[in-house]
Amino acid sequence: MVWERLVGVLAAGLGVLAWGLSLDLPKAQGPGPELFPRILGTALVLGGLYLAWARSEGPPPSQAAGRAGVKAALLLLLLLFLLAPSLLPRLGVAPTTALMAGAGTLLAGEGLARALAAALALGALAYLVFVRLLGVPA
């Protein structure tokens, strides 16, 4: 399975990164703050490489995972979440939550009316429960 191997490679890469970054950590008498990340880095490199090379045991990837429209929807939602830290101070908590709920509903294949309903419901929940009742800054 391609994802199994890909995550294996990613884990091994993170293991190497943990080793590399731990070289810059301040040294103590005997092992210091670098010891634990290096142990984990070694486990990640060994486990990751084994999974990247070993015979796959999982099911084949689903067809949905390969469809272009689905990938675009996924990327759009991720992009929205990455934009959220900039949107939140400008729009406020409730409108950003509503935007995310509406966009998520639309990208999941529902119509505009349902997306609006989801946006309104989550926006109202954010405002009434979190902002008014629990005191989260608007």
Add this chain to the structure above:
Amino acid sequence: MNFLSPEILLAMFLGGLYGAVFGALPGLTATLALSLFIPFVLFLPPEVGLAAIISLSATAIFAGDIGAVMARIPGTPASAAYTEEIHELAQARGPAFALGLSALASALGSLVGTGLLVLGSLGMAAIARQFSSFEYFWLVLLGVTSGILAAPHIAKGLVAFALGMLLGTIGYDPTLGHPRFTFGNPNLLDGVNFIVALIGLFGLSEVLFQLLKGPGAKPQSASLSLKGSASRFFLEPLRLILAKGGLFLRSSLLGTFIGFLPGAGSDFAAWVMSNFQRLAKGSRETVVLAGTAANNAAVAGTWIPALSLGLPGDTLTAIVLGLFLTLGIRPGPELFSQNLNLVVEIYLIFLLSSVLIMPLVGYLGSFLVDLATRLPRGVLLGGIAGLSLLGAYAINNNPFDLYVLAALGLLGLLLRLGDYPLGQVVLGLVLGPLLEQHLMVSMIKTHWDLFSFFERPVALFLALVNLAFLVGMAWLRLRQAKRLGALEARKEEA
């Protein structure tokens, strides 16, 4: 606040209903329910929040059976152990009987688990007062090894655990206070916020994963099948449980013990007990009874090391421990000496949850699930996306947490696509800093003398327990795989 106060009872009831809906819908697990619920709990009094959490986690594990009964799709991994049998039972004797058996065996199993929770946690807390960093090191290591070995695929469990522990190293190191892997960003000095990580790994990644997967099956209407069926739901299953008292008790006791092992949890308990019944050529009823009693007894069992040692028994207790630390409550022996009231309240809430909430919410929850299944899938996913953003921001009111949320949502998606266990990442995130702290404190105390880890009698005993557990689990997994393989081969031949 009295544990019978209206606020606590309402929190238990609503938490139970919420857990029932999440547990019953395939893909929406108890862990996801708890991850999205935690931001609300942070604003509630601790007793009220804990009441809702305990009721939620107990009911969600039971409610996993609703999806299995109605559509042969287990709502939670703990129900997957006996999905075939409970679905066939529903076909043969009606959904009311199958769900009733599940609800009553769950409730009574949970009651046995609660009894053992009281005895076990009080005993463990008394013993743990004598523990030093050496004993704690071996105990946390036991949690790590059992968490890895309990994963369906050991190498994937190892990688998931190591990823979680590596995430836990971001920020000040726990012994000397040097900042690590922060890339000069002050937002990362205190590390990755546990609750934000949880929402990213379970909430956002669920939305992304469901978007990729496309429309999935949903359970059929539960209410139609349960109309006018209170006696089939309550009385007939109770007769069966009383007739199979020995099996029920054995499953509950072993389930609690498996739940007690750090990292093993209710999924593992259900698999072990239902497999034992299959190997003993038990009927559908006994396989379901053993599995469902074990997985709910294990829920109480997971709280024994969590309360008395501060070690999570499973992902759910890992989340609760993270919440405890966020609220400034330190679990372990000190909790019993300094905040005994809270411990007693937890026991009482477990008791009430087992006796009253689980059967009642189980019955009512089946009707509520019917309504939830009518919600369009896209609206449900949009709702989770909105709640993920809201929950992650509400914890610190820091927009930077949303970057962490997006990054961990993507990591969670990749892990799901590769079939890596997400629960092990969360356990690693909780156990990693503890393991490093006890390792480093022990080594600094003894000037890097490795033999000191074996000098104290209890530390030596725990080191041997680690070794025995490692060998025993490897042997058990090999034996079960061989016997189940032989069983499958016999089925195919027949």
